[in-house]
Amino acid sequence: MNCIVSQEAADKLKEILNAEEDKNLKLRVFVAHAHGDHAHYGLGLDYQKDTDAVVKTATGVEILLEDGQDFLDGIEIDYHPESDEWSIVNPAKGGHEHHH
Secondary structure (H helix, E strand, C coil): CCEEECHHHHHHHHHHHHHCCCCCCEEEEEEEEEECCEEEEEEEEECCCCCEEEEECCCCCEEEEECCCHHHCCEEEEEECCCCEEEEECHHHCCCCEEC
16 A cells, blocks of 8 residues: 655644544545545544554655555545645546545
8 A cells, every 4th residue: 555645744644643642543544435436535533443554654654544445545645734625636546636
């Protein structure tokens, strides 16, 4: 499993995780809805499960992804501070960008 997290997203995620009392929480990205050649993604804080791949990104954050979920492999996560929105895109799976 592969995941890219922008520096802006990594900085915001570290800020969120540092504010959490429970240090076992990590960011989970999941497929909220899949159709055709692309998926809509969701994200939130969660605990690692047996079915998860924990991907340590180049920016130093760990992301929980459901192991074997093709739509998650290769996602790119970004954070846009000016609009306080997250975007998730998988260029290999249709390349549609979704904001959260």
